[in-house]
Amino acid sequence: MNSRGRLLVSCPDRPGIVAAISTFLFERGANIVHSDQHSTDPFGGRFFLRVEFELPGLSQRVEELEREFSRIAVRYRMDFRISLADVKKRLAVFASREDHGLLELLWQQRSGDLRADIAMVISNHEATGDLVEPWNVAFHHIPVTPNTRLEAEQRQLTLVSGGVDLIVLARYMQILSPAFVESWRNRIINIHHSFLPAFVGANPYAQAADRGVKLIGATAHYVTIELDAGPIIEQDVYRVDHRFTTRDLRRVGRQIERSVLARAVTWHVEDRIIVDGNKTIVFD
Amino acid sequence: MNSRGRLLVSCPDRPGIVAAISTFLFERGANIVHSDQHSTDPFGGRFFLRVEFELPGLSQRVEELEREFSRIAVRYRMDFRISLADVKKRLAVFASREDHGLLELLWQQRSGDLRADIAMVISNHEATGDLVEPWNVAFHHIPVTPNTRLEAEQRQLTLVSGGVDLIVLARYMQILSPAFVESWRNRIINIHHSFLPAFVGANPYAQAADRGVKLIGATAHYVTIELDAGPIIEQDVYRVDHRFTTRDLRRVGRQIERSVLARAVTWHVEDRIIVDGNKTIVFD
């Protein structure tokens, strides 16, 4: 169709914003299909909007529309972006030995639930290649050792530059350098296998078993320089009890991780997430 | 404050609605505080909107605003209503022997979580009066027998006419006559102790135990002439297993019923529900 667009706006809240935007769209013949908005405080807070609209011939007019909308944006001091709903985002999935997150994304991509292209899979384990093979997705084996870390990152950066929209760390157990993280700000999603901020860092299931919690969780978040402290996109939990061994926690945890990660990635590629400081607005 | 208003709109969807409404509000100096909208289908479907806005001096201008908005409403074939957020809705709670739903409402009203006035409690059990007494709420004991049903209804209708906005059947085990139900269309909320449409009618917990379900539910819905078949407002469930006796199901069920009923009533009194045929749009 190529006529479906999405407009995301974020600006200081003040009267007239919705009127200005909706009139703008109406005057150009766009039909609003969905619209969600949020204000942290109508008096002096910040305003967020996501509009999905139909505009015949949009794919030919995106730049023109952006240019015209800039005038409104300047007046209201807006950050904004317009995207075509039918242009699929391209993902690079970084994986390691635990492959359930990767498989879930491959699978949901195939079933059409995840409307994105998986452009490549990068793993520090060669065996991941066997798993990826039947899916017809480019695979790159990049080993990482303490000595080759920066070199490995360089190869990764080269691969993802030009064409990749989002990096997904699907239980990729390596920590990326601050420079890497900064250059992909709000475009790297990680899945952490605990209900953050509980159990930051390594071995969260062992930490959870130690503490005797009654719910096991998973958290998908954007990666920032501080470990496991970036804006949370999605979380979920599952009830456990004293009978759960660490093996059971892992098994149950894998299920939660898979669905939490898939929801977070889906929301990102459908332009449903706006990052506001260290929090996310998710228009799901 | 008396400057906070809510506008609810429902009409056939077509381009320009949001522009028209937001421009209308902006031109009158109103600041949109929250806004939610929904379209069953942007092409030929139905459009629903809830706007919460700030307009200084609104309480003096409601009728004027309604008159002015009527012009837009006619053009777009809208049903609409404008209400003052600070004018609390008045409830009549119909109760019977099982009093947990009633208590939850009294309690949430007192804590401020439920922003409504409980104008009266009507029960066919005299003992309910003792419970209500410390809460300083008008209590009416109206016994119901097969022979006195219509007479009892007449007394109930007299009590609620003039001043009551919503009737809540908090496990009121009597069936209201079609005439009563019709005259209070979409203004009677019932709590049913099952996940409807499973286990319609009497003794849903016994039915659930018989069927061996693994989740126990509760459903709040608007009352229609057909038993337990009205528009569903809210539902929730709790996990059970073979060890749950009927007594356990009742105990757990009471907890779910309380919270489901309280959420449904809260949404109603905050003008968050629009009924669309036999379904509800809940802007929560």
Next chain:
Amino acid sequence: MNSRGRLLVSCPDRPGIVAAISTFLFERGANIVHSDQHSTDPFGGRFFLRVEFELPGLSQRVEELEREFSRIAVRYRMDFRISLADVKKRLAVFASREDHGLLELLWQQRSGDLRADIAMVISNHEATGDLVEPWNVAFHHIPVTPNTRLEAEQRQLTLVSGGVDLIVLARYMQILSPAFVESWRNRIINIHHSFLPAFVGANPYAQAADRGVKLIGATAHYVTIELDAGPIIEQDVYRVDHRFTTRDLRRVGRQIERSVLARAVTWHVEDRIIVDGNKTIVFD
């Protein structure tokens, strides 16, 4: 190891059962590793027990143990079975166009979360074969038309006879004949995409959308002659609202179906389920 065994017992409840069984096991050198029991009513009800135990050399002694235990079983009118924990159950998965349930089982089997062998996949759609191929599992394409139904069943029965312990209907949209169902009593698990008993039969998501429910469910149950009415093994739900299209319901539903089906199959192959009339006792 081959020393881990499971004993399942079901009998009229009366004093002394646990003492008899635990003494029996202790005298033979068995160490109880897990034990779960349930009584529908300690006075005149029915008693159920699942014991997992370690007994060195068990694999050589199972028949002897059964023979010896028979004496206790006769005295207490017990149904019982002893199984070796390390002997994996063999599954036949019947699938159709919707393949998410099948994929989940293949996947969990590979990850080790589902400790079973998938002996074969049978589908009335040839395309399922492409999906199964990389998993190295026997695939049989058996088309079903109204005229060939019984012939198809005959082929299926031949395939599963001798070596298959459990048939899983992973969204297999065909109805099996009463004779088939009877001969595999309590050994066929079906996944139904609703919270039964709500929305029995075809198109439960459409039924759910029509009714306007606020939670979407899935139910795994043993197949009986009456459609969607067999003993429920597991159920789960996911919260939905007015914004969910039928496509969204299907997407979310797939996730619930997958996890509910996988849990039910896991419990079956780990001998955790005892059927009691039309209900299940699940020692999870």
Next chain:
Amino acid sequence: MNSRGRLLVSCPDRPGIVAAISTFLFERGANIVHSDQHSTDPFGGRFFLRVEFELPGLSQRVEELEREFSRIAVRYRMDFRISLADVKKRLAVFASREDHGLLELLWQQRSGDLRADIAMVISNHEATGDLVEPWNVAFHHIPVTPNTRLEAEQRQLTLVSGGVDLIVLARYMQILSPAFVESWRNRIINIHHSFLPAFVGANPYAQAADRGVKLIGATAHYVTIELDAGPIIEQDVYRVDHRFTTRDLRRVGRQIERSVLARAVTWHVEDRIIVDGNKTIVFD
């Protein structure tokens, strides 16, 4: 009836424990009504058991039974206790300004869902007395200031000594001294309004809002000297999103706190909890 008893056992795991206990009970004419057991590791781990049994005339024979059981207990190095199911535990509820936890306990006690006696309510706020009054429960107003803390504790200890089985801190915002805590080890339950170990300490809702979590939780735990670090009994969560204000979080949180606290107290008074180091075994 006074014939229903509960036996709780904890000891090093080894073969023969269940046989010894069940034979002991059988020989004395006891009928096992429920039984739950758990082993942290059948080889060298710790074994836990809860048995509920019927034994006519038990109330006259408890001490005799304990004496006789001691012989088994010595042999297996067991900690054990036998209690009469019909002897209600006596609670002292410590409350403060936030009274929802207190009200929930009063209410569940009245409805019979919580089978315990609320012997007294102690609050540092005089106004709590008005709330408690209609429930016919002893109320003690004990103000706490930095200077009078120890004196206040002394009064509290005097009140609870002799007759109180469990202290419930129902959002009692004062920290008890280590000496107090130690002398009531595993007999003080606190409700914390976060999913521990996330958001230890003051203002967990503000902390949660700051961190942008997507689920709000509550945790009931036994109080130990280290703040919010004692054995967790029960936890639950509720889904929230960017639209929840701090007021909304509080409102939703109150609901979770109430049910989590009530479940924890119920399990304690029904002898369903065994503390194992810093964890709990809950035989629910």
